[in-house]
Amino acid sequence: MSNAKNEFRVAMYWDFENIHAAHFDLHNGEGAYHRVSNRNQQQDPLFEVEVVTSFAATIGAVVINRAYANWQNFAKYRNGLLKHAIDLVQLYPTGSHGKNGEDIRMSLDVLEDVYRFPHITHILLVSGDSDFIPLVHKIQQLDKYVIGIGVERATNNYFTSACNEFKFFKTLQAMRDDSAPVTAPAPASNDPRTEDLTDTGDIEDARALLLEAMKREGAEGDNWVVRAAIKPLMQRLRSTFDESDFGYKSFTAFLKACDDMVEMRQGQHDYECRLKSGSLAPAPTPVASAVPMASSELIVARQYEDILKEQGMRLPVSVSLRQGVRLAAGLFKDAAVPYKGFRALDGELAVSMASLGSPEPSRAEVEARMSDARKVRIMLYNARQFNLKGDIGPSLKTTDPALLTRAVVSAILFCLRRVIDLQDELDLTVLDSLLTREGEQSIREVIVEERDRFVRPEEDAAQP
DSSP, rough: OOOOGOOOOEEEEEEEEHHHHHHHHHOOOTTTTSSSHHHSSSOOOOOHHHHHHHHHHSEEEEEEEEEEEOOOGGGHHHHHHTTTTOOOEEOOOOOTOOOHHHHHHHHHHHHHHHOOTOOOOOOEEEEOGGHHHHHHHHHHHHHHHEEEETTTTSHHHHHHHHSEEEEEHHHHHHHOOOEOSSSSOOOOSSTTTTTTTTTTHHHHHHHHHHHHHHHHOOOOOTOOEEEEGHHHHHHOOOOOOOOGGGTTTTHHHHHHHTTTTEEEEOSSSSSEEOTTTTTOOOOOOSSSSSSSOOOHHHHHHHHHHHHHHHTTTOSSSSSSSHHHHHHHHHHHHOOOOSSSSSHHHHHHHHHHHHTOOOOSHHHHHHEEEEEEHHHHHHHHHHHTTTTEOOOOOOOEEEOOHHHHHHHHHHHHHHHHHSSSOOOHOOOOHHHHHHOOOOOOOOOOHHHHHHHHHHHHHHOTTTTO
């Protein structure tokens, strides 16, 4: 029997401990969950199961909903799991490292189900583990649509790219949030503890992706394409794309916000779109470094920047990392009163950056400084260098630029470590060039020290 859109059949599989561990690390610091004192105990619920099940229901009928874990430690999730009739597969640890073969068992079950039940059209893998990449490829070869669901900055980039579509928990949560904006980003929060803490993505990247998709669809000149054809292509080009990450309730709202480059008209059954004349492909984004590089080094530099950008760590362009951190430290050192929020800090930091540029900057230069101020602040936040105390506004844990720079370098290496073997493959020359400017003192020594801290053999976490 053919499957119309309203006949999609969904099979959902949860790598439950992986998702819980990712949320735990977001709350308590990277790697916190895998400490013996944290992992081997009853776990408090950290996310809503319904966030995922509600999304799955919008795709089609969920015919398989199975979660894998050692449920002795996750009993407090009971109500949410039972409410949504999730089949719980118990996996006891079988070795000294606490391994329970969860990924192997789950992969075997997925393949068996795909072969046994050909009516299944969509596979949802709730995990961020790169071990599932071969499974994704095999499922796709069997003509199934694979959607991954994971936690941002705790999900392998190659895994997101392998899936036909990928959703982050924060995106799914925003879809359920009644306070989510309808056609524009939400207004600024008055609470410095929740105001604009992390990078939700670069709208210019999304616009460039839209431009590329419409050009590939031939939506230029006199050619119009139906709106429904554009978003699927954008997601094939970048599986993590979701307009709600940029504050838009619908894809139509996102298109309307890009009315300087896209025009729409009502077609026979759906809106039709095409590019406005003069909408040209953007130039490649320059690497952050101002230090001359060979062409091979530029390729590596772009790779590093892409990896960091996927995890919310965007390097400033108009200033070096060291300059940006020094200016931020100076603001807090000289501040007479606390900043009311992060946006106020961004504005002051952008003004400070102006002292390093031309006295009469162009509008583009002013916008670049504001963007770079936000990038520096977000890197400091991701490096956990902010104190958030009640309603008095954010403050830095230290105003020593050297210590702040080291903390940010450590956070950057942590992001790179998710994809690159730091000991064997990290190009120290390229990374040093990305984080400094010509004429600045090298921070290669700091990079090496922080890298060695990551690659040094760790103690067996399972040992008493």
